[in-house]
Amino acid sequence: MRLQYTERQKQFRQEIRDWLAAHVPKQTLPSFDTAEGFEAHRQWEARLFEGRWSAVTWPQEYGGRGCDLIEWLIFEEEYWAAGAPLRVNQNGVFLLAPTLMEYGTPEQKARFLPRMASGQDVWAQGWSEPGAGSDMAAIRSKAIRDGDEYVINGQKIWSTRAVWADWLFGMFRTDPESSRHHGLTFILLPLNLPGITIRPIKQLNGLPGFAEIFFDDVRVPVANRLGDEGAGWNVAMATAGFERGLMLRSPARFQQTARHLVELYLQNQASADADPGIRDAVIKSWMDAEAYALATYRTASRLGKGAKIGAEASTNKIFWSELDLLMHDTAMRILGPLGELMPDAPDAGVHGPGHGWLDGFLFAQAGPIYAGTNEIQRNIIAERMLGLPRS
Amino acid sequence: MDFTFDEQQLAFRDAIHKFLMVEAAPEMLREVWETTKSGRSAELRAKLADQGLTALSVPEAFGGIGLGDLDWVLVQQELGYFAIPDSLTDSAYLAVYLLTHLPADVQLKREWLPRVAAGTARIAVGHPVNPLVADAANADLLLLWHDDEIHALTPDQVQLSFNPSIDLSRRLYKPAWTPSPATRICPAAQGRRLWADVLDRAALAASAQLLGLAQRMLDLGVDHAAQRKQFGKPVGSFQAVKHHLADVAVKIEFAEPVVHRAAQALATDDPRRDVQVSHAKLAAGEAARLAARKSIQAHGAMGYTWEADLQMYMKRAWALDAAWGDAKFHKARIAAAILTPGARLGPGTTF
Numbered sequence: 171m172r173l174q175y176t177e178r179q180k181q182f183r184q185e186i187r188d189w190l191a192a193h194v195p196k197q198t199l200p201s202f203d204t205a206e207g208f209e210a211h212r213q214w215e216a217r218l219f220e221g222r223w224s225a226v227t228w229p230q231e232y233g234g235r236g237c238d239l240i241e242w243l244i245f246e247e248e249y250w251a252a253g254a255p256l257r258v259n260q261n262g263v264f265l266l267a268p269t270l271m272e273y274g275t276p277e278q279k280a281r282f283l284p285r286m287a288s289g290q291d292v293w294a295q296g297w298s299e300p301g302a303g304s305d306m307a308a309i310r311s312k313a314i315r316d317g318d319e320y321v322i323n324g325q326k327i328w329s330t331r332a333v334w335a336d337w338l339f340g341m342f343r344t345d346p347e348s349s350r351h352h353g354l355t356f357i358l359l360p361l362n363l364p365g366i367t368i369r370p371i372k373q374l375n376g377l378p379g380f381a382e383i384f385f386d387d388v389r390v391p392v393a394n395r396l397g398d399e400g401a402g403w404n405v406a407m408a409t410a411g412f413e414r415g416l417m418l419r420s421p422a423r424f425q426q427t428a429r430h431l432v433e434l435y436l437q438n439q440a441s442a443d444a445d446p447g448i449r450d451a452v453i454k455s456w457m458d459a460e461a462y463a464l465a466t467y468r469t470a471s472r473l474g475k476g477a478k479i480g481a482e483a484s485t486n487k488i489f490w491s492e493l494d495l496l497m498h499d500t501a502m503r504i505l506g507p508l509g510e511l512m513p514d515a516p517d518a519g520v521h522g523p524g525h526g527w528l529d530g531f532l533f534a535q536a537g538p539i540y541a542g543t544n545e546i547q548r549n550i551i552a553e554r555m556l557g558l559p560r561s
Numbered sequence: 562m563d564f565t566f567d568e569q570q571l572a573f574r575d576a577i578h579k580f581l582m583v584e585a586a587p588e589m590l591r592e593v594w595e596t597t598k599s600g601r602s603a604e605l606r607a608k609l610a611d612q613g614l615t616a617l618s619v620p621e622a623f624g625g626i627g628l629g630d631l632d633w634v635l636v637q638q639e640l641g642y643f644a645i646p647d648s649l650t651d652s653a654y655l656a657v658y659l660l661t662h663l664p665a666d667v668q669l670k671r672e673w674l675p676r677v678a679a680g681t682a683r684i685a686v687g688h689p690v691n692p693l694v695a696d697a698a699n700a701d702l703l704l705l706w707h708d709d710e711i712h713a714l715t716p717d718q719v720q721l722s723f724n725p726s727i728d729l730s731r732r733l734y735k736p737a738w739t740p741s742p743a744t745r746i747c748p749a750a751q752g753r754r755l756w757a758d759v760l761d762r763a764a765l766a767a768s769a770q771l772l773g774l775a776q777r778m779l780d781l782g783v784d785h786a787a788q789r790k791q792f793g794k795p796v797g798s799f800q801a802v803k804h805h806l807a808d809v810a811v812k813i814e815f816a817e818p819v820v821h822r823a824a825q826a827l828a829t830d831d832p833r834r835d836v837q838v839s840h841a842k843l844a845a846g847e848a849a850r851l852a853a854r855k856s857i858q859a860h861g862a863m864g865y866t867w868e869a870d871l872q873m874y875m876k877r878a879w880a881l882d883a884a885w886g887d888a889k890f891h892k893a894r895i896a897a898a899i900l901t902p903g904a905r906l907g908p909g910t911t912f
Binding site: 176421422488 | 562563564565566567631779783786787794795797798799800802803804806807808810811814815816817818819821822825829840843844892895896899900901902904906907908909910911912
C-alpha cells in the first residue's frame with residue numbers, strides 16, 4: 171500500500187491544472203439541455219480534444235492519452251475543482267466507448283471514436299422503452315434483417331441528450347421469435363435517418379433533457395451492429411457495468427459538492443445551527459464523499475492489478491446517489507425559504523458558492539432511478555454478492 | 562498510488578482467518594461467556610501467541626516480529642469477525658506501543674516486551690477517554706493515565722471494582738490508585754503525545770473490529786434468511802429482506818477503505834491521521850450498528866434470543882461503537898478539522 175502520488179502523477183496533475191486554468195470558460199455555459207447550450211458544450215468538447223483532454227483513458231491513436239484509472243481520477247479531480255463545464259458527450263465517451271473498444275471492429279473504432287472524442291458526434295443512449303425500464307430484457311423494438319440492412323420499428327424512451335444528439339446506441343430485437351435477453355442486438359445509428367421522430371420530454375427543471383424516439387421503418391446498415399447479432403445483451407451488460415461502475419460518477423463531483431456545502435454552512439452558520447441536524451448532515455456529507463473517493467481509488471488500484479469490476483458496481487450506484495440526495499437536501503435546509511427561488515429570481519440573493527443548489531437538488535432526485543434503479547441494484551447485491559436466492 | 566495490501570499481508574490475514582475459524586467457533590465464544598469467571602481462556606491466549614499475534618508489533622530486538630499498523634488492521638478485522646474474547650489488542654498492540662515509545666526506560670521494555678511477545682503477560686491500558694479499564698483484573702501490569710503522565714502499576718498497587726457489561730466477555734474495572742513518582746514512567750510532556758497516539762491506534766483497532774463484526778452479522782443474517790422458510794420459500798428470496806441485507810453490504814463496502822486508509826495514515830505518521838481515524842471509527846460504527854439492526858430483523862424472533870449466536874456479535878458491536886471515543890468524540894474531531902474556513906477540502910485533497 172502506498173497512498174502517495176508518484177512524481178509522474180503529480181506532473182500530470184499540474185499539466186491538466188495549468189491547461190484548465192488557461193481554457194475553462196470564465197462564464198458558466200448555458201445548460202446543455204438548450205439548443206444554444208448544447209452547441210456551446212459541443213465546442214467545449216472540441217477544445218478539450220485539441221488539448222487531448224477529452225478522453226484521457228483512451229489509447230493515443232483515438233485521441234486519448236492512454237491514462238490508467240489513477241490518472242483518470244486525478245484528471246477528474248482537477249476538472250471538477252476547476253469548475254469546468256459538464257460533459258455533453260458523457261454517454262459516448264464514458265459509456266459507449268469502453269464497449270466499442272471491447273466489441274468494435276477496427277473499422278468501427280476508427281470511424282466512431284475520434285469523432286466522439288472531438289464532439290463532432292454527440293451520442294445518446296437508447297435502452298429503455300415504455301414497457302422496458304428496470305426490466306430491460308422486455309425490449310420490443312425490432313430490427314429485422316433485410317439484406318445488408320436492419321429495418322427498425324418501435325420506440326425508445328428516456329434517451330438522455332437525444333433532442334440534439336447526432337447518434338444513438340441501443341438495443342433492438344433482431345429475432346422476433348426470441349424473448350427476454352435472447353435475440354437482442356446492439357446497434358449504432360444516426361438520429362437524422364428517415365423514419366425517426368424525436369419527441370422531447372421536459373424534465374423537472376422544464377428543459378428537454380431526454381426524449382422519446384419513434385422508429386418507423388428506419389433502415390440501418392448491418393455494419394452499424396456492435397458485436398454479434400443476438401449477442402446484444404452481453405454487449406450491453408458490459409456498458410451497464412461501466413455505467414454503474416467507475417466512470418459514470420467520479421468521486422470528484424461529490425467532493426466538490428461537499429466542499430461547497432461546507433462553505434454554504436459556514437456562511438450561514440448562525441441560522442443553520444438553529445436546526446441541530448444540519449451540522450451533522452454536513453459532516454456526514456464530507457465523510458461519505460471522502461469514503462466514495464477512497465473506495466474508488468481502491469477499486470482503481472485493484473483493476474490496475476487485473477481484477478474485474480463485479481457487483482461492487484451496484485454498491486457504488488447506491489452510495490453516490492444517496493450521498494447526492496443527502497448533500498442537496500442539506501443545502502436546501504440551510505437555504506430555507508430561498509431554496510425554491512430560481513437562480514434568476516431578483517431576490518434570490520447569494521446562494522453561496524457553487525450556486526446551482528436548486529438544479530442539483532432536482533437532478534439528485536433522478537440519481538436513485540437512472541442507470542438501474544437502486545432497488546434493482548439492491549437485488550443484484552443480494553443475489554450476486556450475498557448469494558441470496560432469487561425470488 | 563496503490564490502495565492494495567501486498568500478498569504477504571493478505572496471506573497472513575487468510576491464515577489467521579482459517580485459524581480462528583477452527584479455534585474460535587461460536588461454541589467456544591459461548592463457553593467463555595457463560596462459564597468462565599475471568600471471561601478469558603488461557604488456552605485461547607496460548608494459541609493466539611502460537612500464531613505470532615502477541616508478538617506482532619513487538620520490536621525484533623525484544624523478541625517480536627516488528628510489524629506495524631497496516632498488519633494489525635487486517636488482524637483486527639478478523640478478531641472482530643470472530644468476536645475474540647481476549648485482551649490481545651490492549652496488551653500486544655496498545656501497551657506495546659506505549660512501552661516501545663517510552664523515552665529511554667530500557668529496563669521496563671526489557672522486562673515486559675518479551676513477555677508480551679511470548680504471550681505470558683497481559684497489560685491493561687487506562688486512557689481517560691474510557692471511564693473504565695478493560696481487563697484490569699487479568700493484567701500483570703497496568704499502564705494508567707494521570708494528567709498526561711504514564712504510570713505503571715502492578716496489580717497489588719490498584720484496587721479494582723468490577724462493572725459488568727452486556728457483553729459478558731468484556732471485563733471492565735474502575736481502578737482506585739495513588740499516583741506517585743515511583744509509579745510514573747513517563748512525564749506529561751512526552752506522555753501527552755503518546756496517549757494521543759495510543760488513542761488513535763485503539764480507535765483504529767476498534768474500527769477494524771467493528772468492520773469484522775459487521776461482516777459477521779451480515780453473514781449470519783444471510784445464512785438465516787437463506788435457510789428459514791415461510792410462505793413455502795426462503796425468507797431471503799423476498800425483496801424486503803434482501804434490501805435490508807444489501808444495505809449492510811453497501812455500508813461495509815464504503816467503510817472498509819476508510820479504515821484501511823486510517824491504518825496507513827498511522828503507519829506513515831500522516832499529519833491528518835486523527836481525522837482519518839475518527840472517520841474510520843464513525844464509518845465502521847455505522848456499518849456495525851446497521852448490520853446489527855438488519856441482521857436481527859432478518860433473524861426474526863430468533864434474533865431476540867440468547868440462543869442465537871447473533872447476540873454475542875451484536876453486543877460486542879454496540880460496546881465497541883462507544884469505546885475509545887464515542888460518536889460524539891470523533892465527530893467533534895472531524896468538525897474541528899473540516900468546519901473551519903480554509904480547511905483543505907474537495908477534489909484532489911484526499912491524499
